[in-house]
Amino acid sequence: MSSAEQYLKPEVIQNIARLDLRAKFIVEGFLSGLHASPFHGFSVEFSEHRRYNPGDDPKDIDWQVFARTDRIYVKKYQAETNITGYVLMDMSRSMAYTYRQDLTKFDYCVCLAAAISYMMIHQQDPVGLITFDDKLRQSLPARSRRSQLANILAVLQQSKPSGDTNISDNLKQVASMIRHRGLLMLMSDLLTDPDDVIDSLRMLRYSGHDIILFHVLDEAEVTFPFSGSVDLIEPESSDHQIVDAAGIRSDYISALNDLRERYRSECFALGIDYVPLDTSMPFDKALTEYLYQRQARF
Numbered sequence: 001m002s003s004a005e006q007y008l009k010p011e012v013i014q015n016i017a018r019l020d021l022r023a024k025f026i027v028e029g030f031l032s033g034l035h036a037s038p039f040h041g042f043s044v045e046f047s048e049h050r051r052y053n054p055g056d057d058p059k060d061i062d063w064q065v066f067a068r069t070d071r072i073y074v075k076k077y078q079a080e081t082n083i084t085g086y087v088l089m090d091m092s093r094s095m096a097y098t099y100r101q102d103l104t105k106f107d108y109c110v111c112l113a114a115a116i117s118y119m120m121i122h123q124q125d126p127v128g129l130i131t132f133d134d135k136l137r138q139s140l141p142a143r144s145r146r147s148q149l150a151n152i153l154a155v156l157q158q159s160k161p162s163g164d165t166n167i168s169d170n171l172k173q174v175a176s177m178i179r180h181r182g183l184l185m186l187m188s189d190l191l192t193d194p195d196d197v198i199d200s201l202r203m204l205r206y207s208g209h210d211i212i213l214f215h216v217l218d219e220a221e222v223t224f225p226f227s228g229s230v231d232l233i234e235p236e237s238s239d240h241q242i243v244d245a246a247g248i249r250s251d252y253i254s255a256l257n258d259l260r261e262r263y264r265s266e267c268f269a270l271g272i273d274y275v276p277l278d279t280s281m282p283f284d285k286a287l288t289e290y291l292y293q294r295q296a297r298f
Contacts, residue, residue: 008282014102023114090188096161099220109187133163168196219280
């Protein structure tokens with residue numbers, strides 16, 4: 001296994017206690033593996049460059065970057081580069097679930113949010129954080145200074161999943177808070193009525209925001225690896241039902257696939273980027289999807 005792959009495995013990340021080191025570990029591992037991806041040549045050191053386009057002034061070409069990457073980049077100016085991002089973090093009780101993975105859904109999202117915040121701040125892009133369960137809990141305005149990373153990580157480190165889910169009302173409140181067009185990165189298991197969530201996402205898009213929806217489930221919620229009689233407990237209401245795992249597995253998987261497909265198709269129609277993930281997936285999938293969409297906005 002390559003060092004990059006090792007860096008990106010959730011079970012390896014679990015062994016790193018400090019969140020700032022987790023973020024750095026994930027990002028460095030991701031960047032070291034970029035030679036095999038469409039982002040060859042992209043890293044935080046190129047944060048003030050963009051690809052050369054016909055009509056660009058040749059004097060702005062960075063020949064040192066060309067020598068390293070064999071690709072022509074021109075120096076970006078601050079007005080060209082800045083995109084204001086907000087991480088919207090679901091911290092409802094269901095996010096605390098894990099069956100056999102080292103990271104809960106919440107832990108996984110926290111690592112992903114920390115890594116993306118690390119990347120954005122090192123690229124001098126302002127980034128903020130909003131956490132919520134049944135209501136908004138914490139809000140950090142978007143900043144690009146280096147101290148912002150410590151502020152974001154401190155909130156994430158102290159946050160614990162609790163309370164019920166109310167994604168829709170919280171997104172409506174976010175829309176009233178963030179007046180200027182931004183990149184909103186919602187991280188949630190979306191275990192609530194999809195109609196309400198989609199309506200709220202539609203409202204945010206009509207307000208001019210770009211959105212990346214990271215739909216993060218536990219590996220067991222995706223694969224349903226259970227057998228025999230299983231007591232299924234709804235984490236927020238504590239309702240439970242005993243079922244025969246073999247008897248419902250097919251219907252469960254079908255319903256989950258239908259839910260993901262609905263989000264995918266609705267998001268596509270709205271111009272929202274939908275990223276389905278589970279907690280067994282290395283972080284490169286999520287970061288690659290993030291960078292694909294971020295690059296497309298330049």
